Amino acid sequence: MQVEIWSDYVCPFCYIGKRKFxxxxxxxxxxxxxxxxxxxxELDPGADPHSGKSTYSMLAAKYGMSIEKAKETTQNVAEQAAAVGLTFHFDKAVSTNTFDAHRVVHFAAEQGKEKEMSERLFKAHFTDGENVGDRGGLTALAVEVGLDAAAVTEMLASTQFSDAVRGQEEEGSALGIRGVPFYVVDRKYAVSGAQSPEVFLDTLNKAWNEKHPVFIQVNDGDTDVLCTDGYCAPDAPKS
Known part of the structure; x- marks a missing residue:
């Protein structure tokens, strides 16, 4: 069973939702x-990867709030992160562009390192205060999860995986995804936002049970009865 997760590496609730999932x-x-x-x-496809802006400055400008209000808002988010074992340092996080970060994840997926790369990018941004839009920094992070530095550098210098990133963004838009995180389970169930582990577990169980219905063979006297989903029907009469 497949679970697709649309997310961005500078989205705090994407990291929190990932851990809850x-x-x-x-x-x-x-x-x-x-x-x-x-x-x-991408939450902000037009973001400058080297703006140098703090998260506080970015939020204040985007939402027309004061720096103090931005700090207050992020403190609440940091507390939600701590509740699931994550450490957020918004005072170190920098505003950046994540297009290349997504390309690196596509590259990592080909090497069987997609999960490790995604986790490292989230931690780099929210915990370590690293710029996940800087190509040199991305290469160093990729090496940490076992990817070859030269291969990553070559990929980033090219346009490789650009179409893949844009294609998935367009696919998400076609599915009606306007915000992240967004989870799609077997293309039948969807969960929007950093929901509780219980919500995710309930969705997984529903999707699994729908795909794998339980059939129980029950012997009732001389009649074989096939039961599923609370409904029983006898077999054809025996000859």
């Missing part, structure tokens, strides 16, 4: 049969 997955009876795929979404 992982907590739910640990409790899911069939977790080994879940394929998690990260899809590309």
């Amino acid at each position: 992982e907590l739910a997955l640990e409790r899911f009876a069939h977790k080994e049969q879940i394929e998690t795929v990260f899809r590309s979404f």
Whole structure:
């Protein structure tokens, strides 16, 4: 069963939601049969990767609030992150462009390192205060998860995976995704936002049970009865 996650690496609720989803997955009876795929979404495609702006300045400008109000708002988010074991340092986080970060994740996916790369990017931005829009920094992060530095540098200098990133963003738009995080389970169920682990677990169970209905063969005297979903029907009469 596949779970697609549209997210951005400078989105705090994407990191919080990711952790909550992982907590739910640990409790899911069939977790080994879940394929998690990260899809590309940019909150600000026009952002300058080297603006040098703090998160506080970016929020103040974007929402017309004071720096103090921005600090107050992010403190609340940091507390939500701490509740699921994450450490957010908004005082170190910098505003940046994430297009290349998404390209690196596509490259990592080809090497079987998609999950590790995604986690490292989130941590780099929210915990370590690193610029995940800087190509040199991205290369260093990729090396940390086991990717080849020269190969990553070459990829970033090209246009490789640009179409893949844009394609997933367009696909998300076609699905009606206007904000992230957004989770799509087997293209049948959707969860929007950093919901509780219980919501994720309930959705996973619903999707799984729909895909794998339980049939129980019950012997009732001389009649074989096939039961599923609370409904029983006898077999054809025996000859």
